[in-house]
Amino acid sequence: MTAQVAAGADVLLAHTFLTHRRALARVGEARRARQLTLSAVVLAREAAEQGRDRRDHETFSATVPVLVAGSLPLLGDDPGSGRLGSVDAGIARDLHDHAGLLADAGSDIVLVEGPRSPGETAVAVSAARSVGIETWAVVGHDALLSQGDEFGGPEVFLRALRDASAGPDGPADAAGAFDRRHGAMIDLLFHASDPASALRSVLASGATVLAIADGATPERLAIARAAIEAHRLERSAAEESSAAEWLDWVGQGAARAPAGAALWLSATSPRDLPAGWDWTVLAPERMRQIPGDRYRLIVSEMTGVDAAHIGRGLEPGGVVVLAAVLDGLQLPESLRTLERHETDDGATAWFICRREER
Missing domain, CATH: 3.40.50.150 (Vaccinia Virus protein VP39)
Structure with a gap:
């Protein structure tokens, strides 16, 4: 984790995927849910601090605080079969319980895993938001055609991309899909012929978060960070140019x-x-x-x-x-x-x- 932050990660996902009581009960350790959740968040926090100290202090990202996210899985999953069961009252209760543990452990963000159906995601988002922590939710590619409130109204949507394309069916079609912050799960983009170009397409669409679920190597994070830095500089230059053009227009009117x-x-x-x-x-x-x-x-x-x-x-x-x-x-x-x-x-x-x- 330390190496990931040093490479440019701004958010670390604590390993709380299986520290909830429902998972631990299968091995007779449900009583340790609070302790293990706290330990996972503390370890991520320590890695965040150590990794930030190793960043290049000449870069913009060196001044950005590193946050810790706690994972909130949809507890209807059967880890043996990979099938999703129904979200009953017991699962909803356990989601609220685990969200509370993540909050008590000091998580800055709760990440609702996915993609799942809007209804299933909404149950988890509701649980996360009930503890007063900023909530991000992973949604499917087709979720762009749906109303955001169907998913419980998370602060940030992370779209699971369908493929590595940067064309009409790829990252760029996210533009204007949501009236709130959105980003993308960019794992597949590293299989594109030009990952850097694909990442720039995602950022150009208005995405404010680039997230990696699997394969978050320092090398890939460095590529993503470089794309973000380049986009930031391009946007800053464009804003300065637009501001200068506007002042010139004002001068013409004056x-x-x-x-x-x-x-x-x-x-x-x-x-x-x-x-x-x-x-x-x-x-x-x-x-x-x-x-x-x-x-x-x-x-x-x-x-x-x-x-x-x-x-x-x-x-x-x-x-x-x-x-x-x-x-x-x-x-x-x-x-x-x-x-x-x-x-x-x-x-x-x-x-x-x-x-x-x-």
């Missing part, structure tokens, strides 16, 4: 506005406010407080704001620079579009509009 009172809708104050205006920075949730006919320039990068309300805050002849989602967008008649720029995602656009004189 050049069309008369000097005077100006409003920037943002949760935080921007670093570089265009000179020549008397700026007010207002959080978007407070936009109802905007007085009518008050500003000569309004800037809003938040795509969900009410364009009509923004328009009312402008003096006649004032200019608004805004970003907006195109689907269902209706700009008020009082705003005349001067310039429009559609972004690369095709779903949003930037506008420079002037409020018409009355």
